[in-house]
Amino acid sequence: MRICVFLSAADLDDRYTRPARDFAKLLGKGGHTLVWGGSDVGLMKVVADGVQEAGGRLCGVSVGFLAAKARPGTDEMVIARDLAERKRLLLEKADAVVVMVGGTGTLDEATEILELKKHGHTDKPVVLLNTAGFYDGLKEQFRRMEDEGFLPRPLTDLVFFAEEPVGALAYLEETQGVE
DSSP states (O other): OEEEEEOOOSOOOHHHHHHHHHHHHHHHHTTOEEEEOOBOSHHHHHHHHHHHHTTOEEEEEEEGGGGGGBOSSOSEEEEESSHHHHHHHHHHTOSEEEEOSOOHHHHHHHHHHHHHHHTTSOOOOEEEEOGGGTTHHHHHHHHHHHHTTOOSSOHHHHOEEESSHHHHHHHHHHHTTOO
C-alpha cells in the first residue's frame, strides 16, 4: 500500500517522535511505501528513517522553495511547483492517508482530503493519528460540525481516529484488504 502521511517537519520531543517512529517501523515492516512531503528534517525525517530502516519504500513530494531540505536517496522524489500541486501529487500517489501531528500546513492538507471525501471526489481511507491527545480539540470540533448539521456525511465516513500507531495501520490494512 502507498500511504501518504501528512506531518510536521519540526523537531519535536519524544512524546511525538516515538509514536511516529513506531508507525514508520510498522509501515516499513508491512512492505508499504511512505508518500510524504519529502523533507529530511524534523518529524518528517524521523518517519522516513523508520520506514527505510524497516524495509519500506520512500516516495517524496517536495516543493521548489523547500527543495534544499529534500531527502536524498529516496525511491522517488518529485519537486512540485507550489503547495497546491504538492497536495495534489501527494494524494494522487497514495492509496490512503494518515494525518500525524503538525501545524497549519498539516491542518491544511488534512482538511483538503476531508473536503474531497465529503464531496465524493475520493474514497481513500483517512486516519487521524491522535498522538498524545494532540487532536482532541479538532475531534471535538468535527463532532460538533456533525451534530449541528455541517457535514452532509457521517464523520465516520470521512475519517477514522486512532490513538495508537498500530490501530492506524490496522485500520488501513483492513479497509484496503491487505493481509
